[in-house]
Amino acid sequence: MPGLEDLYREIILDHYKNPRNRGTLEVPPAHRSDGVNPLCGDEIAVYVQVEGDTVTDVKIGGQGCSISQSSASMMSAAVKGKSIKDARLVIKAFKAMMSIHEPGHDPDAPPPDIKLGDLEALKGVVKFPVRIKCATLAWNTFAQGLDQFVK
């Protein structure tokens, strides 16, 4: 049985207690998407602003556990300033780390060559399968937001 330290790494607790990019953005020009975790009722709002091809700003609202909140915080830091294409690659890489793959995924294919940085701290979540939904809530919500900017 994995221990708590596998789940609650220091950096996760730091993002939980001092969340980055919390707040709202004006809609429009930004887009707001909402996500809920139907299992536990956690709710998240992700505001995305895109200029040209670039994700210029991301803000996070809502409430949730340490895993969902820290994941949202780290995500906002990781994708801000990236192109839509690169942001999508980060989403893909993060979900791959959570053992969630797109349909048709080749299990032998090498993992996407993306540096996840701080987000690696969330790797331990896979050992606690019920918490994977907490970790991916912000990401799915963000991905929905991005879709709005692609004609």
Place this chain on the structure above:
Amino acid sequence: MASVAMTLDANCIKRDFPALERIVNGHLITYLDSAASSQKPWAVLRAMDNYYETTHANVHRGVYTTAVEATERYEGARVIFARFVNANSKREVIFTKNVTESLNLVAQSWGNANVGPGDAILYTEMEHHANLVPWQMLAARTGAVLRYVPVTDDGHLDLSNLDTLLDGAKVFTFTAASNVLGTINPVRQLADAAHRAGAIAVCDAAQLAPHMTMDLQAMGVDFAGITGHKMCGPTGVGVLWGRESLLDAIPPFLGGGDMITDVHIDGFTPNELPWKFEAGTPPIAEVIGLGAACDYLSGLVLDDVRAHEIDLTGYAMDVLEARFGDRLKIHGPRDPNARMGVLSLALEGVHPHDISQVLDQQGVCVRAGHHCAKPLMRRLGVGATARASFYVYNERHDVDTLAEALSSASDFFK
């Protein structure tokens, strides 16, 4: 501090429940999630095994010995249950899959026949989704309007406007006790108010039947549902109890074998009560298990079960308040006599999920989430709570373990 209930020896009762011997993450399990589902005593497990090992056959069909025995055991459980809840007759006891199905049965069979456009359906803000969604579906089908009795800040039903809310209502449906707040509702008073307004009264008794003497004659409702797995019985079986006259007057729920007396190529004649509402092969072993669970609880004496839980709840509230002070909020009424042994907790700085996760490391099982009562969670202004709930096998030691584990959760996230 409340006095110790002398009549129930939880430490001894614990030995009736094999699952409570489990070691979880290196600790003897401390099971505090009985409001979600209780553990099962040997008596129930053995009754089900014995049925499968010795007499299994389909019910209501065969003429051979074991088929007759299976039917006798199945129908015997109905009689046990009828006595357990003081029903007038076993014809009023319908076996379902769970209380959710029981409530759906009422909302469909009774609802479709009795509710029309503009009629009001009244429920409360503290209902489980099982007693909200079936009525919302009925309203969508019929054009009826939905109303609710609000919850006060201290976790009671706000009855100040009840008569107005009941004006034009065809049905008032309410839980006997909240699975989140623990609040015990004044069932008789609510049923009487419904009847004065010309409405029927439906009671979700899922959280009542496991913990208190359930006396349908005293409750005065028209329909009541329970679920087996919360009262020492197996999953997969529930009961709908209904007044015979009402059950007789409404159409069947599901169609198929067993619920008919005759079928022609172009129509059918429904069976008599209670089989009219039991379509298809029923959960025979589970029904027998539920009968054994009723016997087990009757053996403990439900008044003593209740006294034990009041004691434990009072003790828990005292211990937790003394230890955590303002850092811990317990939702719902403060008086242990006014509530069930269900404590929904908010611990400062620690999200319910994280509480549940940290506690799990110490073998302590508490539920985190919205407890299938999202409208109530919105009323409380929270997304989730951590819920500890007590049953016959819990003792003060379990409360101490909980308090200790909560402390470590609090320290961990400091």
